[in-house]
Amino acid sequence: MTTDTPLLSLRGINKSFGPVHVLRDVDLDVRAGRVTALVGDNGAGKSTLIKGVAGIYPFDSGQVMFEGAPVSIGGPKQANALGIEVVYQDLALCDNLDVVHNMFLGREMKSGVTLDETAMEKRAGETLKGLSVRTLKSLRQQVSSLSGGQRQTVAIARAVLWNSKLVILDEPTAALGVAQTEQVLALVRRLADNGLGVILISHNMNDVAAVADDIACLYLGRMAAQVEASTVDNRQVVELITTGRSGDLGLQPEVAAAGGVA
Amino acid sequence: MSALQQPTDVDVPAAGDTAGIGQAMRDYWARVRGGDIGSLPAVLGLIALVILFSVLEGSTFLSIFNFANLINQSAAIIVLAMGLIFVLLLGEIDLSAGYAAGTAAAVLAVTLTNWGWSWPLALAAALVTGMVIGFVIGLLVARLGIPSFVVTLAMFLALQGLMLLIIGEGGTIPIRDDAILVIMNGNMPVWLGWLLALVIVAGFALSTFLAIRRRRKAGLPAEAMSVWLVKVLALAVLIGVATYLLNQERQLPNAKIVIQGVPWVVPVILVLLVGLTFILQRTGFGRHVYAVGGNREAARRSGINVKGLMITCFIFCSTLAAVAGVLLASRDNSVSPTTGGAQTLLFAVGAAVIGGTSLFGGRGKIRDAVIGGLVIAVIANGLPLITQQSGIQFVVTGLVLLVAASVDAISRRKAAASGA
Numbered sequence: 082m083t084t085d086t087p088l089l090s091l092r093g094i095n096k097s098f099g100p101v102h103v104l105r106d107v108d109l110d111v112r113a114g115r116v117t118a119l120v121g122d123n124g125a126g127k128s129t130l131i132k133g134v135a136g137i138y139p140f141d142s143g144q145v146m147f148e149g150a151p152v153s154i155g156g157p158k159q160a161n162a163l164g165i166e167v168v169y170q171d172l173a174l175c176d177n178l179d180v181v182h183n184m185f186l187g188r189e190m191k192s193g194v195t196l197d198e199t200a201m202e203k204r205a206g207e208t209l210k211g212l213s214v215r216t217l218k219s220l221r222q223q224v225s226s227l228s229g230g231q232r233q234t235v236a237i238a239r240a241v242l243w244n245s246k247l248v249i250l251d252e253p254t255a256a257l258g259v260a261q262t263e264q265v266l267a268l269v270r271r272l273a274d275n276g277l278g279v280i281l282i283s284h285n286m287n288d289v290a291a292v293a294d295d296i297a298c299l300y301l302g303r304m305a306a307q308v309e310a311s312t313v314d315n316r317q318v319v320e321l322i323t324t325g326r327s328g329d330l331g332l333q334p335e336v337a338a339a340g341g342v343a
Numbered sequence: 344m345s346a347l348q349q350p351t352d353v354d355v356p357a358a359g360d361t362a363g364i365g366q367a368m369r370d371y372w373a374r375v376r377g378g379d380i381g382s383l384p385a386v387l388g389l390i391a392l393v394i395l396f397s398v399l400e401g402s403t404f405l406s407i408f409n410f411a412n413l414i415n416q417s418a419a420i421i422v423l424a425m426g427l428i429f430v431l432l433l434g435e436i437d438l439s440a441g442y443a444a445g446t447a448a449a450v451l452a453v454t455l456t457n458w459g460w461s462w463p464l465a466l467a468a469a470l471v472t473g474m475v476i477g478f479v480i481g482l483l484v485a486r487l488g489i490p491s492f493v494v495t496l497a498m499f500l501a502l503q504g505l506m507l508l509i510i511g512e513g514g515t516i517p518i519r520d521d522a523i524l525v526i527m528n529g530n531m532p533v534w535l536g537w538l539l540a541l542v543i544v545a546g547f548a549l550s551t552f553l554a555i556r557r558r559r560k561a562g563l564p565a566e567a568m569s570v571w572l573v574k575v576l577a578l579a580v581l582i583g584v585a586t587y588l589l590n591q592e593r594q595l596p597n598a599k600i601v602i603q604g605v606p607w608v609v610p611v612i613l614v615l616l617v618g619l620t621f622i623l624q625r626t627g628f629g630r631h632v633y634a635v636g637g638n639r640e641a642a643r644r645s646g647i648n649v650k651g652l653m654i655t656c657f658i659f660c661s662t663l664a665a666v667a668g669v670l671l672a673s674r675d676n677s678v679s680p681t682t683g684g685a686q687t688l689l690f691a692v693g694a695a696v697i698g699g700t701s702l703f704g705g706r707g708k709i710r711d712a713v714i715g716g717l718v719i720a721v722i723a724n725g726l727p728l729i730t731q732q733s734g735i736q737f738v739v740t741g742l743v744l745l746v747a748a749s750v751d752a753i754s755r756r757k758a759a760a761s762g763a
C-alpha cells in the first residue's frame with residue numbers, strides 16, 4: 082500500500098506561543114498504510130504539532146504537503162476537507178450534547194434546513210457497532226453521563242465516521258482499560274491496513290511497539306529522529322525521548338544540549 | 344477523574360420501542376437524577392404557588408379576570424427571557440436587554456406618534472434598533488473579547504441615556520395606534536380562540552406522531568404510542584381549559600366593560616415559542632449554540648464559527664428585547680423613560696433561570712421562558728392580594744431566583760459527578 086510520496090509531509094515547521102518557541106524546524110513524513118508513532122516527553126510539542134496540522138492554529142513557518150501537493154490548512158474545516166481527522170488529547174466533546182450530536186458536531190446531516198436526526202443516529206450506531214462498542218446504553222445519552230473510557234470511544238468513533246485519509250490520535254488509550262486499549266490498538270492497525278495514514282501519539286512504549294511502523298521522536302520541540310520501528314529497540318526509543326539522541330541516532334550533542342537551555 | 348458510575352441503570356433496547364408509560368417515567372426520573380432536571384422544579388413551583396394563592400385568596404386570585412391579567416403581566420418578561428436564553432446558552436449574559444426593550448419602545452413611540460409613521464414602518468424601526476444594539480454588543484464581546492458582563496453593563500447605562508435623548512424633554516409619549524395597542528389590550532373572537540387551540544393540539548400531535556413514525560421506519564428506538572397519547576391528551580386538556588377560561592366573560596374591576604376571548608398577545612408568544620424552539624432544536628445553528636455553550640474550544644475545533652455565532656445570539660437577544668419593548672408600549676399605552684427599566688431585566692433573567700435555563704451555559708430551552716415568566720407573574724400577581732408591602736414582594740421574588748439558581752448549580756454538579 083505504501084507509495085513513494087508520503088501522505089503528509091512537514092518541512093521546517095516552526096511555532097511559537099509568544100516568547101516560547103515550541104516547535105523548531107520540525108520535519109515529519111507520514112505514509113499511507115502505516116502507523117507513525119509520535120513520541121516525546123511531556124511538553125515536547127506533540128500536541129502542538131498535530132493541532133497545527135488540524136488547522137486549530139497556523140504554523141509560524143514551514144511547509145505542509147498533503148498527497149504530494151503543498152497545502153495551507155487555514156481551519157478545522159479545511160483539514161476535514163482534505164481527509165484529516167483528529168482525536169484530541171482532551172477529547173473535545175461537548176458534555177451537554179448526546180453521543181450522536183457529538184459525533185456529527187460541525188458536520189450535521191440535514192434534510193432541508195432541519196437536522197436529519199434519524200440518519201445521523203443510524204450512521205452513528207453503525208460506526209460504533211463497527212468499532213465493536215457495546216458498552217453504550219443509548220446513543221441519546223448525554224456525554225456527561227459517560228465514563229472516561231466511553232468518552233474516548235465516542236471521540237475515536239467521531240474520527241472514523243468520515244471517509245478520512247489521515248487519522249491522528251493524541252494519546253487515545255490514556256483513559257482506557259486493558260481490553261479497550263487492545264481494541265483501540267487493533268482499530269489503529271485496521272485503519273492502517275485499510276490504507277489510511279495514522280499518527281499515534283503515545284507515552285506507552287508497549288503500545289508503540291505493538292502497532293507502530295515508524296517512530297518519530299520529538300525532543301524539546303525538535304525532531305530528534307524518524308526511523309522505522311523495526312530498526313530500533315525499546316531502549317533506544319526511550320533514550321531518544323529522554324536525551325534526544327541514542328548512539329548515531331538523534332540530534333547532534335551540542336544541539337541537544339542547547340535545546341535544553343532554550 | 345472520579346468515575347462515579349453513571350446512575351442511568353435503565354436499559355434502552357438497541358432497536359424497537361421504549362416500553363410504555365412506566366418505562367418512560369423511569370427514563371425521565373433517571374435523567375432527573377443524573378442532573379438533567381429541566382423545567383421540573385419550575386412546573387412544580389408553579390403548581391404549588393397557584394394552590395397556595397388559591398387557598399389564601401381564592402376568589403380574587405382564581406378569578407377569570409386575574410388569569411387574563413397574568414398573561415398580560417408576564418408577556419413582556421417572557422419574550423425578554425426568550426431572547427436572554429440565547430445568550431445564557433452561550434454562558435454569557437445581557438444586562439442591557441431591559442433598556443434595549445426601552446430604547447426600541449422609544450423609537451416606536453417617536454416614529455409612530457411624533458413623526459406619524461405607519462405602524463409597520465415604526466415596528467420595523469423598533470426591531471432594527473434592537474438588531475443594531477445586539478450587533479454592537481456581539482461585536483464587542485466576540486471580536487474584542489470583552490466579557491459580556493462588562494459590555495452589557497456599559498450598554499445598560501448608555502441605552503438608558505439614549506432612551507432619554509430619544510424620548511426628549513416631554514417625558515412620556517402616548518401610543519395611539521390601534522394596531523399596536525390591540526396586541527396587549529385586545530382579545531381574539533371566541534371562535535378564533537378555539538381554532539387556535541385546535542391548531543396547537545393538532546399540530547403538536549401530528550408533528551410528534553410523524554417523528555415517531557420516521558424513527559420506527561429507520562429501525563431506531565421510538566417513543567411508545569401510549570406515551571405519545573398521554574402527552575397529546577395532557578396538552579389538549581391544558582390548552583382546552585385555558586381557552587375555555589379566557590373565552591368566559593370577564594369584567595375589568597374599575598370599568599363596566601365586559602370582555603372575553605384569548606388576548607392577542609397569546610398567539611404572538613406562541614409563534615415565538617414554536618419558531619425559536621425550532622431554530623434551537625432542529626437547525627444546525629441551534630445545535631451549534633448548545634455546542635458553544637457546552638465546550639467552546641470543542642466547538643471551535645469542529646469548525647464552528649464561534650464568533651459569528653455569538654454575534655448572532657446577541658442579535659437574537661436584543662431583537663427579542665425590542666419585541667418585548669413593543670409589548671410594554673402596547674400594555675402601558677405609552678413610553679416613558681422608565682419603560683423596560685426597574686426590575687424588568689432581573690425578572691426576565693429570573694424567569695429564564697427559574698424555568699430551568701442554566702447560568703453556566705449549554706442547558707436550557709425556549710419554553711423555560713414561558714414557565715419561568717408565569718412563575719414570576721404568579722408571584723407578582725398573588726402576593727399583593729395577601730400583603731400590600733412591596734418590600735415582601737421583592738424579597739420573595741429574590742428568594743425564588745436564589746432557589747432556582749441553587750437548583751441550577753446543584754444539578755450541574757450532579758451532571759459532572761455522574762460522568763467522568
Ligand SMILES: Nc1ncnc2c1ncn2[C@@H]1O[C@H](COP(=O)(O)OP(=O)(O)OP(=O)(O)O)[C@@H](O)[C@H]1O
Pocket residue numbers: 098101103121122123124125126127128129130170
Ligand atoms: N496555547 C498555548 N499557549 C502557550 N503555550 C503553549 C500552548 N500550547 C502549548 N504550549 C506550550 O508548548 C509546549 C508543548 O506543549 P504540547 O502540548 O505540544 O506538549 P506535548 O508534547 O503534547 O506534551 P504531553 O505529552 O504532556 O501532552 C509546552 O511547553 C506548553 O507549555
Ligand SMILES: [Mg+2]
Pocket residue numbers: 127128129170251
Ligand atoms: Mg499532548
